[in-house]
Amino acid sequence: MYRLLYVCLDGLGDDPVPALGDRTPLEAARTPFMDALAAQGRTGTVVTVGPGIAPESDIAVFAILGYDPRGEHPGRGVVEAVGAGMDFRDGDLAYRVNFATADWPRIVDRRVGRDLSSDEARALAAEVNEKLKLPGVTFELRSTVEHRGVLVIRAGEGPLSAQVTNTDPAYRKEGSLGVALETFELEVARCEPLEDSDAARRAADLTNAFVEGAAKILDASEVNAERRRRGKLPANLVLTRDGGDHVPTLQPIKERFGPAWGCFVEMPVERGIAMLLGMAPVDAPRLAAEADYARWASLAAEALDGFDALYVHIKGPDVPAHDGRAEDKRDIIEVIDRAFFGEVLPLIDGSRTIVAVTADHSTSCVRKAHTAEPVPLLVSGGSVQPDGSTAFGERECAAGSLGRLRGVDIVPRLAALMRS
DSSP: OOOOEEEEEBBBBBOOOOTTBBBBBHHHSSOOOHHHHHHHSEEEEEEOTTTOOOHHHHHHHHEEEETHHHHHHHOOHHHHHHHTTOOTTTTTTEEEEHHHEEEEEEEEEGGGGGGGHHHOOOOOOHHHHHHOOTTTTTEEEOSTTEEEEEEEETTSSSSOOOOOOSTTTTTEETTEEEEEEESSSSSSOOOOOOSHHHHHHHHHHHHHHHHHHHHHHHTTOHHHHHHHTTTTTOOOEEEEEEEEOOOOOOOHHHHHHOOOEEESSSSSHHHHHHHHHEEEEEEOOOOHHHHHHHHHHHHHHHHHOOOOEEEEEOOOTTTHHTTOHHEEOOOOOOOIIIIIHHHHGGGSSSTEEEEEESSEEEEEETTTEEEOOOEEEEEEEOOOOOSSSOOOOOHHHHTTTTTEEEEHHHHHHHHHHHHH
């Protein structure tokens, strides 16, 4: 059986950018190693979750790992709570949260200028946990990485329902799916029940009480006073989104598709997905410098000796795209090609290893948001025969022999190739 190295480049797809000669950042980037993989294999495109859906990463990763998020995803809050190692039980309410900046109720910046340190966020979360009192309720706000965090609420009166809306206006909840919005009002949204039940009404009321109470504590925090003195935005708001209220029972990925999987994890959401799907998390350093990508390459080659398949999720391209920094996105794609693919490919046996590269969603530098556009896909190595593709880019892949796939179709095809 062939081995599999399956790499997801977060937010890789994009729109053509005038400043890049009407090319996407991927098309404009110098990517000799990914281009060589495309030339040696086959390409196509992927609609990760569904037509017209601009997905969040968690539901898109569920899909590209072969799990239909419409019926199997528990809500991002649950995934992140599991990944962060929090105490979460059925009937609790878990949210993914952002620390943000507000002039209540107006939102000034949803990510605190992207310069909130993990230490600052940890101190702010501890202050909210200590000072905020909600009658009949216990909760934990836990910071994870920089402005990101998780909130778990447990009510003494009985279970809570996740059928409530987000207070983060940038995302809409559709069932268990978190859908990114291209346009929205920069104002704190009120949490409203989505079903006529006491559990949903109590969940909405408690969420609003938490958001409003936490905002008062955060605005008066000495951490934020110091940030203001340094000319930085205060992290004086917690925005909630994509709640979940139960831990799903999912068929382990090895039972569903055959191979034994490992998963490189950088963020709690990836760790949570790995744990829920029965993949073995492989701890790796945060990707902050070019040397870190080379270290990931070395670790990936080592990990492939212990697993049939290895899923590697690289966050890099998504962050500059949200800020509209097309040149920076192009540059980080070049770093990934050079420092990860350029280092890992010589360390693995291409005749025994299938390499697949795709994305969880497109993030447009032009629109500064996730979009519903298809993402590129390449499959190379093992018994894969070339289809004449010459490069790895959105338009090149759209003409590839794999055609347009659904996200849930990728892993079944890769598993079949591994057995061929």
